[in-house]
Amino acid sequence: MSLFGFPQPKQWKGKDLPRVLSRLFDVKDGHTLAVAKSHGAYSTISKVLFDRAPFQIINEVMDSGLRGRGGAGFPTGMKWSFVPRGGQKPVYLVINADEGEPGTFKDRMCLMRDPHLLIEGMICTGYALGVRTAYIFVRGEMLPQIQALNHAIKEAYDAGLLGENIAGSRYSLDIYVHRGAGAYICGEETGLINALEGYKGQPRLKPPFPAISGAFAAPTVVNNVETIMAVPWILTHGAKAYRQWGTDKSPGSKLFSISGDIAKPGVYEVPLAMPYMEFFELCGGLTGELLGCIPGGSSAPVLTAEETKKTTMDYESLAAAKSMLGSGAITPFNTTRDPVLILQSIARFYAHESCGQCTPCREGTGYVDRVIDSLVDGHGRDGDAEFIKSLADQYEPMTTICAFGPGAAWPVQSFVTKFKSHFDAYIAKNPKHADKRDLVTVRPGAFW
Numbered sequence: 376m377s378l379f380g381f382p383q384p385k386q387w388k389g390k391d392l393p394r395v396l397s398r399l400f401d402v403k404d405g406h407t408l409a410v411a412k413s414h415g416a417y418s419t420i421s422k423v424l425f426d427r428a429p430f431q432i433i434n435e436v437m438d439s440g441l442r443g444r445g446g447a448g449f450p451t452g453m454k455w456s457f458v459p460r461g462g463q464k465p466v467y468l469v470i471n472a473d474e475g476e477p478g479t480f481k482d483r484m485c486l487m488r489d490p491h492l493l494i495e496g497m498i499c500t501g502y503a504l505g506v507r508t509a510y511i512f513v514r515g516e517m518l519p520q521i522q523a524l525n526h527a528i529k530e531a532y533d534a535g536l537l538g539e540n541i542a543g544s545r546y547s548l549d550i551y552v553h554r555g556a557g558a559y560i561c562g563e564e565t566g567l568i569n570a571l572e573g574y575k576g577q578p579r580l581k582p583p584f585p586a587i588s589g590a591f592a593a594p595t596v597v598n599n600v601e602t603i604m605a606v607p608w609i610l611t612h613g614a615k616a617y618r619q620w621g622t623d624k625s626p627g628s629k630l631f632s633i634s635g636d637i638a639k640p641g642v643y644e645v646p647l648a649m650p651y652m653e654f655f656e657l658c659g660g661l662t663g664e665l666l667g668c669i670p671g672g673s674s675a676p677v678l679t680a681e682e683t684k685k686t687t688m689d690y691e692s693l694a695a696a697k698s699m700l701g702s703g704a705i706t707p708f709n710t711t712r713d714p715v716l717i718l719q720s721i722a723r724f725y726a727h728e729s730c731g732q733c734t735p736c737r738e739g740t741g742y743v744d745r746v747i748d749s750l751v752d753g754h755g756r757d758g759d760a761e762f763i764k765s766l767a768d769q770y771e772p773m774t775t776i777c778a779f780g781p782g783a784a785w786p787v788q789s790f791v792t793k794f795k796s797h798f799d800a801y802i803a804k805n806p807k808h809a810d811k812r813d814l815v816t817v818r819p820g821a822f823w
């Protein structure tokens with residue numbers, strides 16, 4: 376059952392759809408230990424904790440080609456291999472369940488429907504990396520998810536699946552749930568680590584990368600919820616089986632959260648590299664005529680209808696289309712929508728969420744937001760589209776500590792370029808459009 380109550384199809388075009396991550400999504404009470412166990416939960420840990428060496432697990436995950444599902448798509452096994460072994464400091468595992476990107480709602484679904492799969496993945500990962508203490512950093516507002524997690528963790532402790540000597544093995548792991556205070560920037564891994572330590576949720580300069588010096592100045596692996604939930608399946612079925620789906624560089628399956636002008640919005644698990652248009656069909660079809668699509672969360676550069684029709688849902692295809700798969704949040708919009716208003720809403724979000732540390736991001740996102748507002752309010756001036764883009768161009772090329780700046784700039788640059796006629800139409804409506812821009816018509820900074 377998707378978050379919106381639409382059941383996921385079991386098959387597509389005569390083939391079974393993958394159920395690596397969403398096996399229990401449609402199962403009644405699948406979040407409880409009893410039901411999860413009756414469907415095979417925790418069967419991987421006996422194979423892993425007793426029969427395999429940590430390096431074998433890292434190698435298997437590396438061979439599977441699994442890539443991080445938090446947005447950047449970094450190869451998971453490679454990230455794990457950077458962690459120094461046998462040092463004096465503890466190694467921490469931190470699960471990123473902040474999920475603040477507009478349009479993204481897959482991780483919260485995982486936490487509600489199958490928290491035991493995440494715990495099982497954390498045990499396997501923790502064993503591979505020599506972790507004794509792990510954290511799950513959850514967005515503070517996600518109260519039902521936090522309750523579901525706490526309940527599942529308690530069940531796992533009571534059943535001897537967490538704590539000292541898990542399932543009678545020599546491996547011990549403690550898991551703590553940490554509630555974030557609800558800022559998008561706390562999803563950025565170093566901002567998250569700062570918040571976890573009790574500081575302001577503001578990113579840190581890299582290097583050092585968290586794998587070398589992260590939480591409490593110790594080696595730390597930060598992984599997304601979905602990434603870690605794929606690990607038990609890979610260790611049970613093998614890297615080769617995982618590669619039956621997707622492409623060489625984007626293997627496996629992925630959860631996509633789809634909303635917007637689509638008949639059946641929700642979370643669906645499908646093989647990577649499915650064409651967008653086919654995916655829309657699987658989700659009950661588009662409502663109306665496609666005008667464009669945000670293919671991977673609000674940071675991803677928007678695609679026109681023509682581009683969407685040529686693109687498949689994988690890292691390479693989206694890179695070729697100069698966009699990105701990101702968190703896998705897909706938002707198609709039809710010809711009744713106004714791209715200027717869509718960008719206005721996105722720009723408002725980034726201006727509000729900029730943490731304020733870096734001048735180009737803090738000032739630039741606010742400036743863009745105010746100029747778009749002024750244009751929508753009927754004060755557009757000739758050259759505004761170019762002006763807005765030139766502002767975004769200044770915080771796009773990593774002139775900032777973290778990738779928030781580029782992520783805030785990409786939608787601005789792409790919307791203004793690909794839907795320029797819509798911006799020009801607003802400008803033409805202003806009888807004074809040829810006047811020089813008077814900064815008084817730009818609403819004063821709301822956030823700073």
Ligand SMILES: Cc1cc2nc3c(=O)[nH]c(=O)nc-3n(C[C@H](O)[C@H](O)[C@H](O)COP(=O)(O)O)c2cc1C
Nearest residue numbers: 443444445471473474475562563564598599602778
């Ligand atoms: C502004 C910003 C917000 C982010 N938000 C999230 C998030 O909510 N969840 C997430 O898993 N990754 C998020 N990321 C990516 C993380 O920094 C990090 O790459 C990820 O958690 C690593 O896990 P993965 O390798 O499993 O994808 C964000 C990055 C940026 C720049």
